[in-house]
Amino acid sequence: MRITENMRYGSLIAGLGRAQGNYSSLMEQMASQKKINRPSDDPVGTTRVLDFRGVRDTIAQYGRNIENADAWLQLSETKLENISDLIGKAREAGINDQSSQTRQVLAQNVGSLLEEILALANSKFGERYLFAGSRTDRAPFERIILPVAHSANGFDGSVFSGGTYTGAAEKTYTVRIASGGALGAATCEVSDDGGATWSAAATVPASGIVSLGDGLTVRFGDDGTTNLTAGDLFYVNAYAGGRTTDARVEAPQAASNNAFAGTVALDASSGPYGGDRNRTYAVQFVNGGGAVGEADYRVSTDGGRTWGAVQTASWGSTITVDDTPGRELVLSFAASGPSDGFAENDLFTVNAYAPGVYSGNGEDLSVATGRGSRMVYNVTGEEAFTDRGRGGVDLFAVLESLKTALEQGDREGVIAQVDRLTAAQNTIRQYVAESGARRSSLDITRANYQVLDDKVAGLMSATEDVDLERLIVEFKMKETALQASYAMSVQIGKMSILNYL
Incomplete structure (x- = not known):
């Protein structure tokens, strides 16, 4: 077969192209120090x-x-x-x-x-x-307004402060039991000047709630073994902005992005909160929402960490979020108009606090x-x-x-x-x-992860990183070969029929 000049030059150009391609690939690997610069290099x-x-x-x-x-x-x-x-x-x-x-x-x-x-x-x-x-x-x-019982008292039941102190200055109230007996029968006197003067004796109501003045009350519980005894003394140091210690339930709150424009409130059927832990109750409307009394909903007693079953039955205007005896809690909803209703994920929360002064909750944070x-x-x-x-x-x-x-x-x-x-x-x-x-456990875990990360980094490096010494040697070889190819192509390019005459 006759080899034409075009064939010869075509073969020459193809060889040079391959040499240049290999040379360029090695240059790219040297620049990036990676064997894999695109998926096609090594799928x-x-x-x-x-x-x-x-x-x-x-x-x-x-x-x-x-x-x-x-x-x-x-x-x-x-x-x-x-x-x-x-x-x-x-x-x-x-x-x-x-x-x-x-x-x-x-x-x-x-x-x-x-x-x-x-x-x-x-x-x-x-x-x-x-x-x-x-x-x-x-x-x-917060700073607390705490009823403190004298150590010589006979009464051994619980005592809580309640209401909101409206006074501007710090004040100590003293309650003295004038005549002993059960709640509803015993009488007491109140002093707001350290015992210098006393109010007239009055019956302690069956509810146990005694008004001190300035919006403040004390509540005696009937959970002890000994009734109020004549001469029992109770001291209450009141501070502006101080928190009382009786159980309480805050007004329900609606999420800011709710579609429902109506009102939500504690229903009158809710009793005083008698739980022993602070709780955040939540009501979430699901399945597309709907009108008051018809929308499907679910209830959480732990601030939304877990949820009860979805309730699909008609519910009128009230939802019971806790029916546990002693801490019954019911929310009442009222629409703002005929077209007002709940959207998917409308959320309402209510915080209930056990007696004491803690405003957080008992939920753990984990990672x-x-x-x-x-x-x-x-x-x-x-x-x-x-x-x-x-x-x-x-x-x-x-x-x-x-x-x-x-x-x-x-x-x-x-x-x-x-x-x-x-x-x-x-x-x-x-x-x-x-x-x-x-913290010691976290240190051990951190150290283990450091060892694991080093091993994975080594495996990844072995897969994608170049052996720089080997690459330099190979690069010099390719460079020499490319230079020789250039020189040979120049010589071949100069040949003509005159070279054979």
Whole structure:
């Protein structure tokens, strides 16, 4: 077969093209230091690299979760240690109670310590409150208006403050039982000037609620074994802006993006909240919503973490969110007009608070630290600082009681509160230790993930990264071959018929 000039030049150009392509590919690998610069370079290797990257992204997310949880725990641990130290100082004030001259000074010191502990219990991590449970947008504690019983009292039932104090100045109210007996039969007197003057004796109502003045009340419970006894004394230190301790239910709230324009309120059939935990109830309308009384809905008793079954039956204008005896709660809905109704996911919430001063809840905060593995990283104020926790001591009630006992010269009351502070301090120390243990666990998990990430990074590098030394040698070889090809092509290009004459 005759080889024409066109064939010869075509073969030459094709060879040069291949040489240049190989040379360019090696240059690209040297520039990126990657063997795989596009999927077509190695489809199988590309798939492996993408899998490795997914694993490393997951590890990185777990790492961020661990870092955030560790920072939260570290701050919680520090605040709890500070609170424990301050409790120790309050105990010293009670132990040092020796004379009437020092009691007022010690009472002031305890009041200052109470304010410091209150500030620490309301500490934030960024914009979230550390000890509020899952209600991290609201301060869990406020200064309380607490009824304090004298240690010599015969009455052993519960006593709560209620109402809203409207006075501008700090004031101490005293309730003295004039004649003993059951609620509805006993009589009492009230003083708002430290016992200098007293009101006329009046019957304690069967409800147990006694008005003190300035919008403030006390409520005696019938849950004890001994009735009110003549001579029993109860002290109530009132502060402007202070929180009372009786159970309460806040007005229902509608989500800002709800379509429903009507009203929602607590129905008159709702009883006083008798739960032993703070709860956030929620009602969510589903299946497209609908009119009042007809729309399908579901109810949550834990702020929306879990939901009950969808209710599809007609319900008139009221929805029962809790029918547990002692804490019945019913919401009433009224449309704004004939066309007003619920849309999909319209949401309504209502907060119910057990007796006490804690405004958070008992819900844990947890974070994913692995596939199917979560760690709780918060300490709730309910567990650490109230009598609903493992220690059974309401820290702020004890501090208020210690302050009042010092002011009133109630030595036995001081001793009792010192003992309770010891129990409270032991509880705080337990949570400090638990926070440290959780941090240690997170450190181990973090170290394990670092080892895993290094191994995956090594596998990914072996798949996509170049061996730079080998690549340089290969590049020089290709460069030499390309230069020779250029020189040969120049010589071949110069040949003509005259070269053979």
